[in-house]
Amino acid sequence: MLEPMRPSELRFVTHAWDPARAAELEGDEVALLVYRSNLLGSDLRITNFGGGNTSAKITEPDTFDPGRTTDTLYVKGSGGDLGSLTRDGLASLSLARLRALAKLYRGPAGEDEMVPLVEQCVVHGSRVAPSIDTSLHTFLPFRHCDHLHPDAVIAIAASEDGEGLTREIWGGEMQWVPWLRPGFGLALLLAQCVVEHPSLRGIVLQNHGMFSWGETSLECYENSLELIERAASRLDAKAGGPTTDLAFGRVTRVALPAVERRARAVALGPTLRGLVGRDRRVVGQFRDDDVVLDFLSREKSPALVQAGTSCPDHFLRTKIRPLLLDLPPTAPVEDCQRRLTVLMDEFRAAHAAYYERCKHDGSPPMRDTAPAIVLAPGVGMWSFGPTAVDARIAGEFYVNAIRVLWGAESVSCYRGLPEQEAFDIEYWALEEAKLRRRPPERPLARQVVFVTGGASGIGLACAERMLAEGASAVLSDVRADVLEEAVAALARRFGRDAVRGAVVDVRSAASVRGGFAEAVLAFGGIDIVVNNAGLSVSKSLPETSESDYDLMNDVMPRGSFLVAQEAVRILREQGTGGSIVYVVSKNALVAGPNNVAYGTAKAAQLHQMRLVATEAGASGIRVNAVNPDAVIKGSSIWSGGWAQGRAEAYDVPVERLGEFYAQRTLLKKEIEPADVAAAVFAVASDLFSKTTGAVIPVDGGVAMAFPR
Ligand SMILES: [Zn+2]
Numbered sequence: 001m002l003e004p005m006r007p008s009e010l011r012f013v014t015h016a017w018d019p020a021r022a023a024e025l026e027g028d029e030v031a032l033l034v035y036r037s038n039l040l041g042s043d044l045r046i047t048n049f050g051g052g053n054t055s056a057k058i059t060e061p062d063t064f065d066p067g068r069t070t071d072t073l074y075v076k077g078s079g080g081d082l083g084s085l086t087r088d089g090l091a092s093l094s095l096a097r098l099r100a101l102a103k104l105y106r107g108p109a110g111e112d113e114m115v116p117l118v119e120q121c122v123v124h125g126s127r128v129a130p131s132i133d134t135s136l137h138t139f140l141p142f143r144h145c146d147h148l149h150p151d152a153v154i155a156i157a158a159s160e161d162g163e164g165l166t167r168e169i170w171g172g173e174m175q176w177v178p179w180l181r182p183g184f185g186l187a188l189l190l191a192q193c194v195v196e197h198p199s200l201r202g203i204v205l206q207n208h209g210m211f212s213w214g215e216t217s218l219e220c221y222e223n224s225l226e227l228i229e230r231a232a233s234r235l236d237a238k239a240g241g242p243t244t245d246l247a248f249g250r251v252t253r254v255a256l257p258a259v260e261r262r263a264r265a266v267a268l269g270p271t272l273r274g275l276v277g278r279d280r281r282v283v284g285q286f287r288d289d290d291v292v293l294d295f296l297s298r299e300k301s302p303a304l305v306q307a308g309t310s311c312p313d314h315f316l317r318t319k320i321r322p323l324l325l326d327l328p329p330t331a332p333v334e335d336c337q338r339r340l341t342v343l344m345d346e347f348r349a350a351h352a353a354y355y356e357r358c359k360h361d362g363s364p365p366m367r368d369t370a371p372a373i374v375l376a377p378g379v380g381m382w383s384f385g386p387t388a389v390d391a392r393i394a395g396e397f398y399v400n401a402i403r404v405l406w407g408a409e410s411v412s413c414y415r416g417l418p419e420q421e422a423f424d425i426e427y428w429a430l431e432e433a434k435l436r437r438r439p440p441e442r443p444l445a446r447q448v449v450f451v452t453g454g455a456s457g458i459g460l461a462c463a464e465r466m467l468a469e470g471a472s473a474v475l476s477d478v479r480a481d482v483l484e485e486a487v488a489a490l491a492r493r494f495g496r497d498a499v500r501g502a503v504v505d506v507r508s509a510a511s512v513r514g515g516f517a518e519a520v521l522a523f524g525g526i527d528i529v530v531n532n533a534g535l536s537v538s539k540s541l542p543e544t545s546e547s548d549y550d551l552m553n554d555v556m557p558r559g560s561f562l563v564a565q566e567a568v569r570i571l572r573e574q575g576t577g578g579s580i581v582y583v584v585s586k587n588a589l590v591a592g593p594n595n596v597a598y599g600t601a602k603a604a605q606l607h608q609m610r611l612v613a614t615e616a617g618a619s620g621i622r623v624n625a626v627n628p629d630a631v632i633k634g635s636s637i638w639s640g641g642w643a644q645g646r647a648e649a650y651d652v653p654v655e656r657l658g659e660f661y662a663q664r665t666l667l668k669k670e671i672e673p674a675d676v677a678a679a680v681f682a683v684a685s686d687l688f689s690k691t692t693g694a695v696i697p698v699d700g701g702v703a704m705a706f707p708r
Pocket of ligand 1: 051052147148149208209312
């Protein structure tokens with residue numbers, strides 16, 4: 001027997017159970033299960049995002065016979081995440097019915113037919129699909145069970161000598177169960193293991209993770225932590241355990257300094273995003289933390305990258321292996337771009353061949369053949385997915401994978417799953433069903449929007465609209481404080497992953513390049529650019545100074561020129577088309593008094609839009625304009641004397657200016673930023689995929705301003 005550990009003795013996992021919080025939940029076993037799950041899921045070393053599941057078997061009054069009790073299994077729903085699990089994310093099932101299913105199980109060939117039977121055991125009308133692992137929890141004779149994917153335990157589970165290490169580390173309190181895909185077969189094997197070893201505290205699942213249990217939520221939690229702690233401390237170098245030199249070999253490739261890594265990532269990002277997103281766009285994320293750079297700098301990393309990842313959850317997020325750039329970080333950028341193109345073709349061909357080799361009758365169709373993880377030694381790692389959140393999670397998974405490789409190579413040799421087993425998980429009908437349960441993609445899913453002047457007014461409304469349509473967005477603005485507030489507000493609504501801010505002065509080419517670099521690092525590149533930054537002055541010809549005139553022209557036509565130039569360069573490198581929308585003005589077409597500087601600048605922007613459209617069309621890049629008029633609400637243009645100036649020019653009181661503008665339109669409607677944003681979204685989206693060089697008025701109908 002191992003000596004039990006006190007919470008204070010744990011060094012690699014954190015005992016975060018708060019007795020006061022637990023006391024508040026006392027008597028509500030489901031609440032305690034959610035609490036325990038959240039604690040376990042909040043540490044990615046204990047279980048990767050969306051990975052693992054927890055359960056409780058609770059004795060309750062029988063709904064149909066209140067004099068009697070019945071046992072209900074509460075288990076995490078399929079695809080949910082432990083860290084953010086709520087009561088609604090749990091499936092509830094009749095334990096008696098679930099256990100009766102053992103009689104209907106006809107062996108490995110009948111595995112998938114058990115799934116709809118499990119779904120028939122649902123009680124209390126719970127709406128989430130029960131986890132694929134439900135059966136694993138069903139036959140274990142313990143009230144509370146945790147199935148986790150801790151890096152330290154997977155390292156043992158993916159070691160050549162995993163069974164011996166299991167005996168050595170846990171002294172017979174954990175048993176080794178050989179690899180078997182989750183399902184009734186594995187469930188019955190686990191139950192048998194417990195019968196044969198009555199004093200067992202947990203089970204190591206080869207190439208997968210662990211099971212642990214307890215009679216109360218707290219007992220289960222502490223048991224899980226302690227079992228993980230023992231694996232982690234065995235792998236710890238400071239405690240006399242292995243070093244990174246032992247695990248990954250010596251350093252053979254030194255990483256570039258941080259500034260150069262970033263510059264390299266910016267230079268390669270669009271090419272890479274274009275290659276990965278050739279068939280379907282993807283959002284990418286770059287990271288260069290120490291764990292990634294150190295791994296890539298080591299002698300053994302090229303071979304270990306090819307060995308692939310192990311835990312079943314990984315295949316769907318990271319594919320079975322990443323793409324590794326095999327050039328030094330100092331090689332010319334053009335050489336790297338060319339090499340990536342070749343490697344990408346090879347990767348796609350290899351995936352197609354793997355699919356052909358391993359597929360069965362009835363396998364789901366081959367998915368996108370592009371890699372999800374791309375590694376560049378000395379530079380860092382890109383991860384890709386349909387959204388910014390997916391891209392981040394794929395990257396987190398590969399960091400988990402590096403830790404697993406490290407652990408396994410420290411104490412033994414890493415052994416991934418055999419290819420056929422990996423395929424059977426990646427293309428498992430049940431995993432396919434999980435993917436199909438994802439909500440349908442929104443119109444701008446997989447796209448990245450860059451909006452200038454994005455901190456307020458029309459720019460902010462455009463960013464908001466396109467985020468709501470599924471895009472990721474970079475808001476750029478010259479006003480750092482207003483920008484920070486706007487980004488924070490959008491992040492609260494749409495999630496931190498989807499929104500970034502970049503302080504940009506569009507008058508400076510360097511500043512514009514810096515803004516786009518932020519977009520490339522955060523999302524891999526861009527798809528839609530809204531040339532919106534602007535300001536105004538209302539002065540008569542004699543009153544207009546040289547600096548008034550220059551400022552209007554510097555910010556608007558010169559600024560939009562610099563933005564379009566950099567945008568087209570990046571979009572061409574990506575090679576997946578794109579869309580640029582100029583927010584111009586009715587004043588580009590209609591001459592009014594006291595408007596010589598602003599009106600000239602807007603007219604120049606409108607023609608610039610057409611000129612850029614003629615050059616960019618061959619690259620599949622569409623360029624269009626939206627001409628708003630009289631957007632007063634929320635617009636910074638109307639502060640700073642402009643409204644007053646316009647009111648004087650038209651000889652109406654300033655407070656009646658909005659009404660004045662509305663009344664002189666055909667529709668007699670006031671224009672709001674959201675109206676302009678709707679037009680910008682529409683013309684930027686695939687709804688207008690065959691339109692370029694067009695001008696769309698959003699002005700309530702001003703006949704004088706009809707484009708001709
Ligand atoms: Zn698992």
